[in-house]
Amino acid sequence: MGFGFVSGWLLKALAALVVVCLGLCPAVAQDQALSALDRALTGSLAEDRLPGLAIAVIENGEVVHLKGYGVSDRGQKSPVEPGTLFGIGEAGAGLTALGAMMLVEEGRLKLDTPLAALVPEVPVRNPFDQDHALRLVHLLEQTSGLRELTLGQRAVSTRGHALADTVQRFAPYRLESAPGAIRERSQVALLLAALMVERAGGQAYEDFIRARLFSPLDIQSAVFGDPGAGASGYGRDGETPLPPGPMSHRPGLNLHMSAQELAKVVQLLVNRGVNNGVALLQPQSIERLERMETGPALALGLPPADGLGLSGFVHEKTVFFGGRGTVGGTRAVWAYAPDLRAGYVVMTNALRPSQAPLLIERYLTRNLALPRRDTVEGDPVSSRNLEGLYAPHKPAMVLPGTESRVTVEAVEGGDLMIGGVLYAAVANGHYQRQDAAVPTAAFTMWKGRRALVLDGALLVRQPPQAAWTPAILFAAYSVLALFTLIRLTYWVYAGFVGRLAAQGGAGLRYVPVLALAGLTALWVFITYMQGLDEPVRLALFGRETYRSWGFYLGSLLVPFLGFLSFWRGLTAGYGASAVIRLYAMAVGILVLVVSAALAEHGLIGLMTWR
Known part of the structure; x- marks a missing residue:
C-alpha cells in the first residue's frame, strides 16, 4: 500500500515535470535563438561596414x-x-x-x-x-x-x-x-x-x-x-x-x-x-x-x-x-x-x-519547413523560344544603365536562367527560384512582343541587335578615337601653316574632333554622376550651379556638333579626301545615335535644377 502510494506520487510528479519542461523548452529554445541572432547582428555590423543599426523583432x-x-x-x-x-x-x-x-x-x-x-x-x-x-x-x-x-x-x-x-x-x-x-x-x-x-x-x-x-x-x-x-x-x-x-x-x-x-x-x-x-x-x-x-x-x-x-x-x-x-x-x-x-x-x-x-x-522562419514545389517537366523547345534580353518597356529617366535588364537562357530540362539565377518550371506556366516560397516569374505578350513578368514588374524582350549594339558602338568609338589621336597632331600643324584649306578645310577635321571630344566628356560626366551617392548627386546637380548649367548646355551642344560633323562630311568640296569625309560622317552618325539613346533617358537638354 505504501509502495503504491509512493509510486503514484512519483508518477504524478514526473508527469508534472514533463508538462513544465514542455512549456519551458520552447521558451528556452527561443531565448537561445534570440541570443544567436543578437550575436549574428553584432558581427554583421563590422562585416557590412555599417556605422549603426537599429532593429525590432516581432x-x-x-x-x-x-x-x-x-x-x-x-x-x-x-x-x-x-x-x-x-x-x-x-x-x-x-x-x-x-x-x-x-x-x-x-x-x-x-x-x-x-x-x-x-x-x-x-x-x-x-x-x-x-x-x-x-x-x-x-x-x-x-x-x-x-x-x-x-x-x-x-x-x-x-x-x-x-x-x-x-x-x-x-x-x-x-x-x-x-x-x-x-x-x-x-x-x-x-x-x-x-x-x-x-x-x-x-x-x-x-x-x-x-x-x-x-x-x-x-x-x-x-x-x-x-x-x-x-x-x-x-x-x-x-x-x-x-x-x-x-x-x-x-x-x-x-x-x-x-x-x-x-x-x-x-x-x-x-x-x-x-x-x-x-x-x-x-x-x-x-x-x-x-x-x-x-x-x-x-x-x-x-x-x-x-x-x-x-x-x-x-x-x-x-x-x-x-x-x-x-x-x-x-x-x-x-x-x-x-x-x-x-x-x-x-x-x-x-x-x-x-x-x-x-x-x-x-x-x-526557423521552425518552418520548406514549401513543396510543384515542378514540372519543361519543354526545351519552348524554353529556347523564351531566350533573350529583357528590359523595361520604356527607358528609365535620368541615368542610363540603372534600369532592370535581365538575360533569359534555357538550360537542360526546360528550366531557365533568369538574370543568372536558376528558375524551375512549375505548374501553370510559372517559374520559381529554388530560394523562393512561391513562383515569381511568368511570360506573356505585350503589344505583340514577348514579355517577362518578374517579381511583379514587366520586362519586354529586346530585339537581337539590342544585345550587341553597345559593343558595336564602343568599337566604333574606339576606332574613331584612335584615328583622331593619330591624325590630330598633323591636323593642328597643317591648319597652322594653312595646308588644310586645299584639302576640304580645317572644319572638316576640327568639327568631328570637337564632336567626339564632347561625346567623351558627356559620357564621363554621366558616369561620374552614376558613381555619386544620391544625396551628393542631388546636392551637386539638383540646383542651379555652373555644373548643372554646364551639363545642360553640353548635352545640347554634343548632338549639334554631331549633326554638323555629318553635314560637313557630306557636303565637303573639292580636294577633300574620301577617308576624311567618311571619318567626319562616321563621327556624326555615332554622336547622333548615342545622343538619341541619351535623349530617351531624358538626358539631352535636361535642366537638373528644375
Missing part, C-alpha cells in the same frame, strides 16, 4: 527583441538606440495605404475613386482616359503608369509647402502606360495617393496620420520634416557623411521614425488591425493590403508577392509584406509574415547592403 504579435547597434554619428560616437530617428523614405508608403483603408471602412473613400474626382486641379495627361481612368488603387499598387520624378524634381526642396503645392510644383504629369497594366514604382504616385487621402480625410495628410494612426498607437517621436536630431547618413563606403535628403516627396522622404515606434505599425498589421487593444482596422482591410488587384502578375495568376501600398519580399519559406526606403544616407526596411504573426524593422545609416533583414527572416 513574434506572435509581440516585440521580442529591440536593440541598437553601433553609432548614429561617427564623429560624436553617439550610440544607436531603439528610439533613434531614421529617415524611412518610400517605406512610408504603407502608412498612406493604412490611412486610405481607414477612410474606405468609413465610407469616405473608395479604392476605385478616380484621381480627378478628388484632385481635379492636378493636370494629368492620360491618353487612355476613355477606358482607363487613373484611380486610387493604381496609385497605391504602383500600377499608375506615371513616370518617376526626374533628377531635378527629386532635388527640389518643398520645406514649408503644403502637399497640394508640392504636387502642383511637379506638374504636369503624363501616363506612359494604361493604369493597371504595368507595375512601376513612382514617387509621383505616392504623392497623389497621399493628396487623395488628405482630401477625403478633410485635414492635412500629416495631421491625419498623426491623429488616426500615430496617436492611437502611442507613436510620439515620429517627425514629418527635419528631425533636428537623429542618425547621420553615410555613403556607400560607410564612411563619407552625406547631406540630408531634400524635404520633398511628401509624404515619404520627409518622415523620420525610430525602430521602436515603426514596430508598432508592424504589430498593427501582424495582429490584423489591432495593437494593444486598439482596433484601427478590420481584418478584411488588412487582407486587402496584402494582395494586388491590378497589374500583369494578377492577369497571369502569379501568387501575390506585393500588395496595396506594400512591397512583397519572397523568402524561401514564406512571403513577407512591408516596405523599404532610402533617404539622406539612411535606410529603413520593415516587413511581416501574416502566416507567422511575425515581423521586423531594420534601420541603418549608410547606403550599404545589410545582412540584418536576411538574418532576422531566417530566425523568424
Whole structure:
C-alpha cells in the first residue's frame, strides 16, 4: 500500500515535470535563438561596414527583441538606440495605404475613386482616359503608369509647402502606360495617393496620420520634416557623411521614425488591425493590403508577392509584406509574415547592403519547413523560344544603365536562367527560384512582343541587335578615337601653316574632333554622376550651379556638333579626301545615335535644377 502510494506520487510528479519542461523548452529554445541572432547582428555590423543599426523583432504579435547597434554619428560616437530617428523614405508608403483603408471602412473613400474626382486641379495627361481612368488603387499598387520624378524634381526642396503645392510644383504629369497594366514604382504616385487621402480625410495628410494612426498607437517621436536630431547618413563606403535628403516627396522622404515606434505599425498589421487593444482596422482591410488587384502578375495568376501600398519580399519559406526606403544616407526596411504573426524593422545609416533583414527572416522562419514545389517537366523547345534580353518597356529617366535588364537562357530540362539565377518550371506556366516560397516569374505578350513578368514588374524582350549594339558602338568609338589621336597632331600643324584649306578645310577635321571630344566628356560626366551617392548627386546637380548649367548646355551642344560633323562630311568640296569625309560622317552618325539613346533617358537638354 505504501509502495503504491509512493509510486503514484512519483508518477504524478514526473508527469508534472514533463508538462513544465514542455512549456519551458520552447521558451528556452527561443531565448537561445534570440541570443544567436543578437550575436549574428553584432558581427554583421563590422562585416557590412555599417556605422549603426537599429532593429525590432516581432513574434506572435509581440516585440521580442529591440536593440541598437553601433553609432548614429561617427564623429560624436553617439550610440544607436531603439528610439533613434531614421529617415524611412518610400517605406512610408504603407502608412498612406493604412490611412486610405481607414477612410474606405468609413465610407469616405473608395479604392476605385478616380484621381480627378478628388484632385481635379492636378493636370494629368492620360491618353487612355476613355477606358482607363487613373484611380486610387493604381496609385497605391504602383500600377499608375506615371513616370518617376526626374533628377531635378527629386532635388527640389518643398520645406514649408503644403502637399497640394508640392504636387502642383511637379506638374504636369503624363501616363506612359494604361493604369493597371504595368507595375512601376513612382514617387509621383505616392504623392497623389497621399493628396487623395488628405482630401477625403478633410485635414492635412500629416495631421491625419498623426491623429488616426500615430496617436492611437502611442507613436510620439515620429517627425514629418527635419528631425533636428537623429542618425547621420553615410555613403556607400560607410564612411563619407552625406547631406540630408531634400524635404520633398511628401509624404515619404520627409518622415523620420525610430525602430521602436515603426514596430508598432508592424504589430498593427501582424495582429490584423489591432495593437494593444486598439482596433484601427478590420481584418478584411488588412487582407486587402496584402494582395494586388491590378497589374500583369494578377492577369497571369502569379501568387501575390506585393500588395496595396506594400512591397512583397519572397523568402524561401514564406512571403513577407512591408516596405523599404532610402533617404539622406539612411535606410529603413520593415516587413511581416501574416502566416507567422511575425515581423521586423531594420534601420541603418549608410547606403550599404545589410545582412540584418536576411538574418532576422531566417530566425523568424526557423521552425518552418520548406514549401513543396510543384515542378514540372519543361519543354526545351519552348524554353529556347523564351531566350533573350529583357528590359523595361520604356527607358528609365535620368541615368542610363540603372534600369532592370535581365538575360533569359534555357538550360537542360526546360528550366531557365533568369538574370543568372536558376528558375524551375512549375505548374501553370510559372517559374520559381529554388530560394523562393512561391513562383515569381511568368511570360506573356505585350503589344505583340514577348514579355517577362518578374517579381511583379514587366520586362519586354529586346530585339537581337539590342544585345550587341553597345559593343558595336564602343568599337566604333574606339576606332574613331584612335584615328583622331593619330591624325590630330598633323591636323593642328597643317591648319597652322594653312595646308588644310586645299584639302576640304580645317572644319572638316576640327568639327568631328570637337564632336567626339564632347561625346567623351558627356559620357564621363554621366558616369561620374552614376558613381555619386544620391544625396551628393542631388546636392551637386539638383540646383542651379555652373555644373548643372554646364551639363545642360553640353548635352545640347554634343548632338549639334554631331549633326554638323555629318553635314560637313557630306557636303565637303573639292580636294577633300574620301577617308576624311567618311571619318567626319562616321563621327556624326555615332554622336547622333548615342545622343538619341541619351535623349530617351531624358538626358539631352535636361535642366537638373528644375
